[in-house]
Amino acid sequence: MRTTMHMAGKRSQQRIMATYSLPKESRRLFIRHWTTNISFLVDTGSDVPLIPANVYQKRNASQQTLFAANSFAINLYGQKKLTLNFNLRRDFMWIFLIAVSSPILGADFLHYFELVLDLRNKCLRDTKTKPQSVGQLKHANLHSIQISFFTIYHKLLKEFPSITKLPNSNQPVKHNTVHYIITEGPPVVTKPRRLALDRLKIAKREFQNMMHLGHLRHSKSNYTSPLHMVPKKGTLD
Numbered sequence: 001m002r003t004t005m006h007m008a009g010k011r012s013q014q015r016i017m018a019t020y021s022l023p024k025e026s027r028r029l030f031i032r033h034w035t036t037n038i039s040f041l042v043d044t045g046s047d048v049p050l051i052p053a054n055v056y057q058k059r060n061a062s063q064q065t066l067f068a069a070n071s072f073a074i075n076l077y078g079q080k081k082l083t084l085n086f087n088l089r090r091d092f093m094w095i096f097l098i099a100v101s102s103p104i105l106g107a108d109f110l111h112y113f114e115l116v117l118d119l120r121n122k123c124l125r126d127t128k129t130k131p132q133s134v135g136q137l138k139h140a141n142l143h144s145i146q147i148s149f150f151t152i153y154h155k156l157l158k159e160f161p162s163i164t165k166l167p168n169s170n171q172p173v174k175h176n177t178v179h180y181i182i183t184e185g186p187p188v189v190t191k192p193r194r195l196a197l198d199r200l201k202i203a204k205r206e207f208q209n210m211m212h213l214g215h216l217r218h219s220k221s222n223y224t225s226p227l228h229m230v231p232k233k234g235t236l237d
Contacts, residue, residue, distance in 0.1 A: 028140040029117060031105070031124050031133055034085045038103060041140050042117050042124060046106040051096045053077045066099055074099050081209065086133045088126040093212060102140065186222070199229050 030039040048066075057077040066074040077098045084092045092113055096103075110117065116125040123132040157163060195203060210216045 027119055028138055029119055029122060029124070029135045030138050030140075031086050031135040033103075034087050039136070039138075040084075040103040040105045042105050042110070042135070044107050044110065044117060046104050047108065049094060049096045049106040049109045050100045050104045051080065051082070051098055052101050052103065053098045057098055066097070086124065088124075088131050088133050089129045090126075093209065193226065195227065195229070203227060203229065 029042045031042055032039050058075075060077060066076055079095050079097050081093065081095050084094070086092065092109075094109055094112075105115075109115075114127045116127055118125050118132070119137070121132075121134075122137055123134045125132045194200075207216070
């Protein structure tokens with residue numbers, strides 16, 4: 001007759017082992033812009049959305065520099081406003097930076113428009129209007145684009161942090177200077193001056209775009225100031 005022998009001590013744990021193999025297909029999702037049939041790479045690792053620069057734009061001097069995840073410097077040739085259609089029941093208007101060879105939808109674009117990347121189902125989901133846009137998984141020889149935080153400007157902001165903070169009335173004032181602006185009666189009235197028709201059209205378009213993006217709203221104040229418009233050097237829009 002067999003007997004079972006019990007040993008004193010702690011029971012050893014079973015080890016869980018998993019094997020890893022390289023994926024047979026790429027996990028980079030591309031979504032098609034229905035108006036132009038251009039595919040955009042959906043990259044949550046990129047800080048900003050980008051579009052390719054053409055030959056003419058590359059002839060101009062680079063305005064700024066971006067950095068890829070592999071620390072490779074990328075020249076920036078300006079910006080351009082686009083209105084995109086991904087078959088999600090609404091249009092997406094955004095300002096893209098002109099820099100790379102392939103269009104990219106960055107994290108700020110996805111966050112602002114409440115879009116969610118679904119790699120398993122190969123689609124981009126709109127959490128606001130609920131539909132989804134089916135894309136394709138392709139190979140992309142691109143690294144995520146990130147903003148450099150090691151420039152001389154970041155060093156200055158780190159040295160003077162109060163510049164980027166809102167004033168706090170509870171903190172003691174470090175000087176004795178006081179400014180008074182005495183106003184009496186209604187606001188000063190002046191005759192309105194009309195803008196040229198071409199400039200008026202541009203101004204209305206820009207203000208509507210900023211209102212759409214939530215950068216400004218209608219004012220209830222009685223005060224206003226004249227609008228001065230001049231051509232911007234190096235603009236691409």
